[in-house]
Amino acid sequence: MLTEITLGQYYPGESVVHHLDPRTKILGVLFYMVMVFLANSPLSYGLLIAFLIAATALAKLPPGLLLKSIKPLWIIILLTLVLHFFTDPGEVLWHWKVFTITKEGIIMGIKMSLRLVLLLLVSSLMTFTTSPIVLTDGIESLLRPFKRVGVPAHELAMMMTIALRFIPTLLEETDRIMKAQMSRGADFSSGNIVQRAKNLLPILIPLFISSFRRADELALAMEARCYHGGEGRTRMHELVYQKRDGAAAFILVLLFAVLVFLRWGMPA
Amino acid sequence: MSIEVDHISYTYMAHTSLENKALEDVSFRVDKGEFVALIGHTGSGKSTLAEHLNGLLHPDEGCVRVDGVDLKGKDRAAKEARGKVGMVFQYPEHQLFAETIYEDIAFGPRNQGKSPEEVDAAVRSAMAFVDLDYDVFASRSPFQLSGGQMRRVAIAGVVAMEPDYLIMDEPSAGLDPVSRDNIFSQLMKIFHKRQMGVILITHSMEEAAQYADRLLVMSGGKLHLDGPARDIFTHDRETLEKLSMDVPESVKLADELRQQGLSLKGTPLTEAELIRAIERAKGWKAC
Numbered sequence: 001m002l003t004e005i006t007l008g009q010y011y012p013g014e015s016v017v018h019h020l021d022p023r024t025k026i027l028g029v030l031f032y033m034v035m036v037f038l039a040n041s042p043l044s045y046g047l048l049i050a051f052l053i054a055a056t057a058l059a060k061l062p063p064g065l066l067l068k069s070i071k072p073l074w075i076i077i078l079l080t081l082v083l084h085f086f087t088d089p090g091e092v093l094w095h096w097k098v099f100t101i102t103k104e105g106i107i108m109g110i111k112m113s114l115r116l117v118l119l120l121l122v123s124s125l126m127t128f129t130t131s132p133i134v135l136t137d138g139i140e141s142l143l144r145p146f147k148r149v150g151v152p153a154h155e156l157a158m159m160m161t162i163a164l165r166f167i168p169t170l171l172e173e174t175d176r177i178m179k180a181q182m183s184r185g186a187d188f189s190s191g192n193i194v195q196r197a198k199n200l201l202p203i204l205i206p207l208f209i210s211s212f213r214r215a216d217e218l219a220l221a222m223e224a225r226c227y228h229g230g231e232g233r234t235r236m237h238e239l240v241y242q243k244r245d246g247a248a249a250f251i252l253v254l255l256f257a258v259l260v261f262l263r264w265g266m267p268a
Numbered sequence: 269m270s271i272e273v274d275h276i277s278y279t280y281m282a283h284t285s286l287e288n289k290a291l292e293d294v295s296f297r298v299d300k301g302e303f304v305a306l307i308g309h310t311g312s313g314k315s316t317l318a319e320h321l322n323g324l325l326h327p328d329e330g331c332v333r334v335d336g337v338d339l340k341g342k343d344r345a346a347k348e349a350r351g352k353v354g355m356v357f358q359y360p361e362h363q364l365f366a367e368t369i370y371e372d373i374a375f376g377p378r379n380q381g382k383s384p385e386e387v388d389a390a391v392r393s394a395m396a397f398v399d400l401d402y403d404v405f406a407s408r409s410p411f412q413l414s415g416g417q418m419r420r421v422a423i424a425g426v427v428a429m430e431p432d433y434l435i436m437d438e439p440s441a442g443l444d445p446v447s448r449d450n451i452f453s454q455l456m457k458i459f460h461k462r463q464m465g466v467i468l469i470t471h472s473m474e475e476a477a478q479y480a481d482r483l484l485v486m487s488g489g490k491l492h493l494d495g496p497a498r499d500i501f502t503h504d505r506e507t508l509e510k511l512s513m514d515v516p517e518s519v520k521l522a523d524e525l526r527q528q529g530l531s532l533k534g535t536p537l538t539e540a541e542l543i544r545a546i547e548r549a550k551g552w553k554a555c
Contacts (some may be wrong), residue, residue, distance in 0.1 A: 048314075173362075176357060176362075177362070177363050179319065179324050179357070179362040180355070180357045180360065181363065182324060183322050183324060183354070183355040183357075183377075183426075184375055184376040184379060184426065185351065185375075185376055185379025185380055185424060186375075186379060186430065187379070189498075201365060202363075202365045202375065203365075204364035206362055206364065206365050207361050209362075209411070210362055251523070
């Protein structure tokens with residue numbers, strides 16, 4: 001049942017992309033997103049797509065796995081496409097009753113949905129190749145400079161790590177409670193919305209109680225092992241930039257330079 | 269009147285990399301009025317098997333019949349058959365949710381569509397079975413109770429549904445010895461009064477030997493032994509050893525006494541039986 005849901009998209013592997021420093025990947029993804037909005041010609045989009053394909057190949061991800069990440073948002077992408085088709089003003093290509101398709105609309109629609117797809121794919125590429133724990137390590141390390149202005153970097157990262165760690169546990173717990181209440185004749189699939197929401201109480205209440213209990217126990221266990229926050233805490237795996245991180249940064253900067261040139265440097 | 273398990277197999281997450289064969293060609297039957305213990309190590313498939321017995325899981329192959337009705341069906345008869353099997357999960361107190369103990373125990377009977385009077389009668393008798401005073405406890409919150417009491421409330425919630433068969437998954441886990449004895453003496457009381465079929469899932473050989481008439485021994489998703497407790501602990505000790513399972517302490521102690529030269533007879537399944545056997549061997553009179 002619920003335990004069969006796989007959470008987090010991490011796809012374990014031993015590729016160069018997997019071994020990149022999480023900070024490189026996070027910053028790289030942000031940088032790539034900036035570039036997606038910088039691109040304005042078919043050639044620059046082609047370069048961005050080529051980069052993504054190359055990175056996916058380097059990560060040795062099965063083809064199609066990445067494309068699956070579009071699935072939850074395909075309606076929004078389709079809507080973007082269709083809305084632009086029919087609403088943008090410009091040179092009319094096709095007209096029927098109130099529906100008008102313009103050349104500009106088609107171009108704009110394709111451009112916008114392509115941007116969405118690229119944003120989605122590049123962030124999926126990161127989550128596919130970086131385990132959630134490593135990712136939070138990276139976020140913590142990137143947020144550390146902001147500590148001076150009051151961003152609790154370590155605490156945020158610790159909260160994320162704990163939350164991620166307990167998702168499978170809670171799912172298992174939900175599954176067990178559901179089964180127990182079902183064997184007492186609880187019915188979760190009939191009745192109107194109010195009735196159904198009410199029927200969920202026998203699951204939600206025990207789940208809340210056990211979450212509080214777990215939180216309590218965990219806090220106690222952490223305290224017993226002398227956890228006192230991030231101050232002066234060392235880690236087992238220190239994040240260190242490697243040569244490959246430099247190479248990745250170099251490629252991204254190069255791509256950026258080419259895109260800037262394509263946008264502003266080309267004689268009109 | 270029986271639960272029949274007919275050559276069932278079950279695989280978790282079939283056709284994925286995490287495929288896990290939990291049950292493999294398991295067959296047995298439990299009659300009404302029988303007290304059976306299902307024993308095996310963690311991960312031997314006993315909890316998975318239990319979830320098949322009241323239709324929470326359906327086997328990939330084979331079928332489970334309760335009083336002759338296949339649980340897989342979607343019709344009324346199948347639903348009714350599933351309702352005949354009560355299931356007490358591990359740590360059942362973690363499923364308590366209602367504001368009062370009365371409401372929590374009444375949850376099951378109400379879902380069965382009983383009238384308010386019938387629900388009331390069912391709650392009262394279930395509370396009596398688990399030794400919870402109705403006047404004292406009915407209107408209290410279940411979350412104010414001790415662990416042992418909470419577990420009794422949870423068990424009462426299943427007993428109140430008046431099942432013909434009762435499955436209990438390690439009802440004594442995490443309880444102190446006194447609470448454990450209480451739970452079992454209450455369980456035996458219900459068992460004798462209602463003549464249910466009881467399946468006790470446990471990994472304590474002492475519990476199995478003391479309470480069950482028959483043992484089902486599971487390992488690696490397969491049913492390895494099925495027979496009266498005394499026979500298994502007398503004749504199948506090699507098989508048990510191969511499955512790295514123990515025999516009750518009293519049997520072990522009897523063995524050692526025999527090695528020391530005491531001519532003990534039989535296989536004492538409980539402490540009391542062992543004491544009697546020693547008395548007989550020594551020619552002491554019971555006092």
